Structures are given as C-alpha cells and as structure tokens.
Amino acid sequence: MRIARQHVQTDQLLGIASVPQGEAAAPPPLDETAEPAPAPAAAAPTDSTTASTEPSGAVPTGSPWSAAPELDRAARQQLLEQMDRDEVSCCTKCPLSEGRTRTVFGEGDPDARIMFIGEGPGQNEDEQGRPFVGRAGELLNKQIAAMGLEREQVFIANVVKCRPPNNRAPTPAEVDACEPYLRRQIQGIRPDAIITLGGPATKLILDTKLGITRLRGTWATYDGLLPTGPQVPVMPTFHPAYLLRSYTEDNRRRVWSDLQQVMERLGMK
Structure with a gap:
C-alpha cells in the first residue's frame, strides 16, 4: 500500500491522472518542429540510432579518463573539477x-546512476554557472x-557549456567544439542510464537526424565509450522547457512514462 500511495503522489506531482500500459513505446502525434532542433550536422545521414563505435574525440588510451571507472568517487570528482x-x-x-x-x-x-543531458544554458544558467536553475x-x-x-544524486549536464544567443x-560547429567535454563527463561518471532532454541532446548522443517525437519513449544506446568502455542505455524524452510550452496532460503522461521506464530498468520501482 505504501508503494502504491507513493506512485499516486508522484503522478499527482507531475499532474498526471494515469499512465496507460504501453504508452512509452508509442510515438506522440506531435509536430516534429514543435521543439526547436539545431541545423543538421555535416556528417552523412544515417538510419542508425546509435553513435559510431569509433567516434572523433574518443578518450585516448592511457589518459586519466580511460582509468576513471577504476578510480574512487573523490578521484573522479577531482578529474571533473580539473576539467572544468x-x-x-x-x-x-x-x-x-x-x-x-x-x-x-x-x-x-x-557516482550517479542517471545522467540527464540537456541542450544548453539559458539566461539564468549563464548568470549562475549552474545547469537547469530556471523554470x-x-x-x-x-x-x-x-x-x-x-537532484544531488544524479548528474546534470548540457550539450554545450556556454549560452547560445537568444x-x-x-x-553543429558549437556542438562539435563541446562534444569532447561531454564525452569525458560520461566517461568519468559511467552512468547506468542517460536521459536525453530534447532534440539536440538526443541527436548528438544517438548520432541521428531523427526527431525527438519519433525517438522518445524507446530505449537506445550510447556507444561513445567504445571500444574500451561499455554501451550506455539511453532514454530520450522531451525537454522540460518544451513541456512548459506545451503543458498538456498527454505530454506530461509521456514524459512520466519515459521516466518510469528508466526506474524499472534500474530496479527503482
């Protein structure tokens, strides 16, 4: 009964009355252009929803980052702080x-089991130097x-580390400049799952041109740590800023369904 009450409370917290079975796998009937996405990268189109197994900017063998998984929490925190x-x-x-x-x-x-990756800083984030501090x-x-x-139990990052104008x-050039930083963050944290928030983050992590409305709710993998590291499960979902602009019950239900899939996969339910 306690667990059931907790689920009801979390549903109410997100403004959700119910979550139909199988909702996560169904792509929502939304316009692909509803959520802004960056211009296509110069790379050749691909139908794959996973990143290349030999991506540019891979962590060099023998670097401190290649040994990050064997380091204790304090040492990995030090590596992250040093990069920053x-x-x-x-x-x-x-x-x-x-x-x-x-x-x-x-x-x-x-040591976070879950890593959230968004698009880029906004005005509040630019002023405070912290991710996701606005609405x-x-x-x-x-x-x-x-x-x-x-919040302190997860890790939150963005595709780019500086605020894009307006x-x-x-x-694509800005994303490419920052991508090695994000790759090393993932290398150091080694999360059990990545939740990509919105189109730009999803397209980078999955090396795809498909829109977020087609990808959300379906598990994919991040292969950017190969060949020396593991694949990381990825759950794409809508960006909170998009959800605020389109704050419908259907969209809230879809996002909550995506998050529940992550909870189930990691044994959190």
Whole structure:
C-alpha cells in the first residue's frame, strides 16, 4: 500500500491522472518542429540510432579518463573539477565564448546512476554557472523527485557549456567544439542510464537526424565509450522547457512514462 500511495503522489506531482500500459513505446502525434532542433550536422545521414563505435574525440588510451571507472568517487570528482577549471572555464573553441557570463559545466554526483543531458544554458544558467536553475530546472527537479531521487544524486549536464544567443539551438560547429567535454563527463561518471532532454541532446548522443517525437519513449544506446568502455542505455524524452510550452496532460503522461521506464530498468520501482 505504501508503494502504491507513493506512485499516486508522484503522478499527482507531475499532474498526471494515469499512465496507460504501453504508452512509452508509442510515438506522440506531435509536430516534429514543435521543439526547436539545431541545423543538421555535416556528417552523412544515417538510419542508425546509435553513435559510431569509433567516434572523433574518443578518450585516448592511457589518459586519466580511460582509468576513471577504476578510480574512487573523490578521484573522479577531482578529474571533473580539473576539467572544468583548466579547460571548460577558459574555453574559446567557438564564438559562444565571446558572449557568455559564465560557463556551465554541469553538476551532480560523480557516482550517479542517471545522467540527464540537456541542450544548453539559458539566461539564468549563464548568470549562475549552474545547469537547469530556471523554470525548466524547477520542473526537472520535480521529475527527479518523482523518481524517488534528489537532484544531488544524479548528474546534470548540457550539450554545450556556454549560452547560445537568444536561447537558440546550438549549431553543429558549437556542438562539435563541446562534444569532447561531454564525452569525458560520461566517461568519468559511467552512468547506468542517460536521459536525453530534447532534440539536440538526443541527436548528438544517438548520432541521428531523427526527431525527438519519433525517438522518445524507446530505449537506445550510447556507444561513445567504445571500444574500451561499455554501451550506455539511453532514454530520450522531451525537454522540460518544451513541456512548459506545451503543458498538456498527454505530454506530461509521456514524459512520466519515459521516466518510469528508466526506474524499472534500474530496479527503482
């Protein structure tokens, strides 16, 4: 009974009356253009929903990051902090660095079982140097709580570490400049599952041109750690900012269904 009450409470928290069985696998009847996505990358089109097994910017064998899984929590936290301090905070690889107030590296538990990956910082994030601290962040916090977790127990990052002007989607060149940072974050944390929030993050992590409305609710894999690391299960879902713009019961139900799939896979239900 206690577990049943908890599920009712989390459903109410997200504004959901019920979650039909099998909802997660069904693509929602939404316009693909409803959620902005970046311009297509220059790479040749592919039908695969997984990343290349030999991606550019792979972690070199023998680097501290290749040994990250064997390091204890404190050592991996130190690696992440060092990358933020020595590389990300002073990065000038793309024009986004010219207009930023602060870089937004990401935050959370280096031992996190779940890693959330969004698109890029907004105004609040740019000012504070933290990911998801505006209205979208408040909704993400509620979603994390509904999963029975605290924000400090997951890791939250973005595809790009600097705010794109006017909150536009990052360009392929901007994504490419930041991708090695995100790859090393995943390498260091080694989450049990990645939840991609929105189109840009999903397209990068899965190396696909398919839209989020076709991919959400269906498990895929991130192969960016191969050949030395494991595949990481990926659950794409809608970005909280999109959910705020289209705050319908159907969309809330779909997102909650996606999160429940992650909970079930990780034995959290």
